[in-house]
Amino acid sequence: MTAAAADSATAPAAPTAPRVPVLRGYRFELVKLLTQWRVRVLIIACWLAPAVFVTVISKQASLPVDTLFGRSMHATGWAGPLVLLGFAGSWALPLLTSLIAGDVFASEDRLGTWRHLLVAVRSPRRIFVSKALSSGTVILLLVVGLVVSSTISGVLVVGNRQLIGLDGHLLSPGDAAGAVLLAWLCALAPTLALAAIGLLGSVALGRSPMGLLLPAVVALAMQIVQQLPVPVAFRLALPGYAFISWNGLFTSPAQRGPLLIGVAVSLVWAVVATGLAYFLFVRRDFTNPANDGSGRLAVTAGLLPLVLLLGLSTAAVAPVTGFGSGIDQDKVQRAVAVEFAHLYRLQTEQLNRADVTEEQLQSAAECTKGGDQVAARGPGNDWRCVVSWHLPGVEAAGTAIYQLDINPLGRFVADGDGPKEVNGFFLVRTPSGDQPNPLWQFDGNLELLPAH
Template identity: 90%
Template sequence: MTATVAAPEPREVARRVPIIRGYRFELAKLLTQWRVRVLIVACWLAPALFVAVISQQASLPVDTLFGRWMHATGWAGPLVLLGFSGSWALPLLTSLIAGDVFASEDRLGTWRHLLVAVRSPRRIFVSKALSSLTVILVLVIGLVVSSTISGLLVVGNRQLIGLDGHLLSPGNAAGTVFLAWLCALAPTLALAAIGLLGSVALGRSPMGLLLPAVVALAMQLVQQLPVPVAFRLALPGYAFISWNGLFTSPAQLGPLLIGVIVSLVWALVATGLAYFIFVRRDFTNPTHDGSGRLALTAGLLPLVVLLGVTTAAVAPVTGFGSGIDQGKVQRAVAVEFAHLYRLQTKQLNRADVTEQQLQSAAECTKGGDQVAAQGPGNDWRCVVSWHIPGVEAAGSAIYQLDINPLGRYVADGDGPKEVNGFFLVRTPSGDEPNPLWQFDGNIELLPVN
C-alpha cells in the first residue's frame, strides 16, 4: 500500500494595483475634499466676475500690464489675471494641492492601509503626483477660460495693443494670450514639484503646505532687486514674467525660452528629489514624520546647487549686468512711440503715415546726466523726435520713464500738450483715451544686436 502526498495548493500572488487604478483612486480622494471643490468652483467663476467688474469701472489697474486697455479689448482681461495669478493665485493653488497630497496621509495615519492596498510605494508616488497635477491643470484651465469668456462678452473681441505699440488682430491676440498662459504652466509645474518635495520631506509640518507659496514670494522679492540678469533668469519663476516678450514685434523669445527651460528643469529635479525621499521612507514607524536631516541634504541643498548651476549655465548668454542700457531704452521708446503715433493719427482722422516715414528717434538720459544711463530707476527722461512727410520742422515730445528691474517701463507724457499732455483727445466721434499720454513697454534683458 503506497501513501500519496497531496500537492500543496498554489498560493495566490497578490498583484500590485495598476497605476491607472491608483491614479483614479487618488484623483477621487482629491475631488471629494471640500477645499478642492471650492477651489475648482472659484477658479471657474471668480475670474469672470473679476474681469467683468473691473472692465466696467472708471478707474483701471494701470499699474498692471494691459490693465489700461481693459476698456478697449476683451483680451486684456485674461492678461491682467495672468499677471495676478503668477504672483499670487498659482503659488497658492500649488500649495493647497501639491503641498498637501502626501502630508494628508501623515495627518490621517493611513500610510499602512494604503501600502497594503497598493503594495508599491513607487506607484503610490506616481499616482499622487499625477492626480495633483490633474487638479492643478483643471484650476488653471478654469482661470483662462473664465477670464477670456468674460472679457469677450463684456468688452468685445477687439484689437489688442502690444507692449511696443503694435496692434494685434483679434485672432493674433487670441493665440498669443493662450500661448502666454501655456508658458506660465512651466513655473507652475516647478512650484508644484517643490510642493511635492515639501509634502514628502516635511510630513505633517505646516511648512510643507506653505513651501510653494513661500518660495514664490521669495522669488518675487528677489526679482524686484537689482540682481544680475543671469541670476534673475535662473530662478524658476521668471517665466511668470517673461511672457511679456510675446507681445512685442518681433517677439522677445530669448528670455521666455530660458525661463521655460529653467522652470522645467527645476520641476524635474524637485520631483526626482521628492521621489528619492519617498521611496526610502520607513513606513513601519507610525510616528515617522519626515527627517529634518534628509530634508536638508536631499531636498534643500540640491536645489541650492541647482540654482548655482542654472545661473552659471545662462550667464554666458545673459551677462552679469542689469540688462538695461541707454541704447535699449532709446530703441524701445522710439519704436513704441511710432506705433502709437499712428494710432493717434487714425483717432484724429489725419493722413496716415508709416513708421519709416516718421523716422522716430529717442534721446534718453538718466538722472539728468549725473549717473550712468543704465539700470532701472524712475529718473529716466527721453526726448522723442519724429518727422511728418511734407513738414520741414521735426516734432518732439518729452517722456519721464520709470523702469523696473524686470525691464518693464511706464512712459509718462510731459508735453507738448497737443501730443501727450492730456489723457483724452478730441476725435470726430468724441473723446477717446490718448495712446501717447502714458504707455507701458518692455525692454529685453538679453544682449541684442
C-alpha cells in the same frame, strides 16, 4: 525529515495579492482629491471668480494701470486674461499649488493612513506616481478654469477687439487670442515647478505646516528677488521667471529668448524637484506611524540639491545673458522710439489725419538717467527721454518729452510730459468724441538679453 522536506517542496506557494496598476491608483487618488470640499471650492472659484473679476473691473471708471495691460481693459476683451495672468503668477497659482501638491502626501500623515494605503496598493512607487499625477491633473483643471473664465467674460463684456502690444503695434483679435493662450501655456512650466516643490515639501516635511506653505513661500521669495537689482543671469535662473517673460510675446518681433530660457529652467526645476521627492518617499520608513520623514535627509537630499541647481542654472545661462542688469541706454532709446512711432500712427488715425508710416516719421529718442550725474543704465524712475519725429512736407521736427519708470524686470511706464497737443492730456478730441490718448502714457518692455 526527508518526507517533511518533500511535503514542503510540493506544497503550493501562498498566494500574493497583485499590485494595483498605476491607472487604478491614479483614479483612486483623483477621486480622493475631488471629494474634498476644499478642492471643490477651489475648482468653483477658479471657474467663476475670474469672470466676476474681469466683468467688474471692465465696468469701472478707474483701471488697474499699475498692472500690465490694465489700462487696456476698456479697449479689448483680451486684456482681461492677461491682467489675471499677472495676478495669478504672483499669488493665485503659488497658493493653488500649495493647497493641492503641498498637501497630497502630508494629508496621509495627518490621518495616519499610510499603512492601509500600502497594504492596498503594495508599491510605494505606484503610490507616488498616482499622487503626483492626480495633483497635477487637479492643478491643470484649475488653470484651465482661470483661462476659460477670464477669456470668455472679457470677450463677452468688452468685445473681441484689437490689442495694443507692448511696443505699440496692434494685434488683430486672432493674433491676440493666440498670444494670450500661448502666454498661459508657457505659465504652466513655472506652475509645474512650484507643484514639484510642493510635492517635495509634502514628502520631506510631513505633517508640518511648512510643507503645505512651501510653494507659496518660494514664490514670494522669488518675487522679492525679482524686484532687486540682481544680475540678469540669476534672474533668469529662477524657476518663476516664465511668469514674467511672457510679456515678450506682445512685441514685434517677439522677445522669445527670455521666455524660452524661463520655460526651460522651470521644466528642469520641475523634473529635479519631483525626482528628489520620489527619492525621499521610496526610502521612507512607513513602519513607524510617528515617523513622517527625516529632517536631516530633507536638508541634504531636498534643500541642498535645489540650491546647487540654482547655481548651475545661473552658470548655464550666464554666457547668454551676461551678468549686468540688461537695461542700457541703447535699448531704452530704441524701445521708446519704436513704440512712439506705432502709437503716433494710432493717434493720427483717431484724429482723421493723413496716415504716415514709421519710415516717414523717422522717430528717434534721446534718453538720460538722472541727468548727467548717473550712468544711463539699470532700472529706476529717473529716466527722461526726448522723442523727435518728422512729418512729410514739414521742415521742423516734432519733439515730445517722457518721464520713464523702468523696473528691474525691464518693464517701463512712459509718462507724457508735453507738449500738451501730443501727450499732455489723457483724452484727445476726435470727430467721434473724446477718446483715450495713446501717447499720454504707455507701457513697454525691454528684452534683458544682450542685443545682437
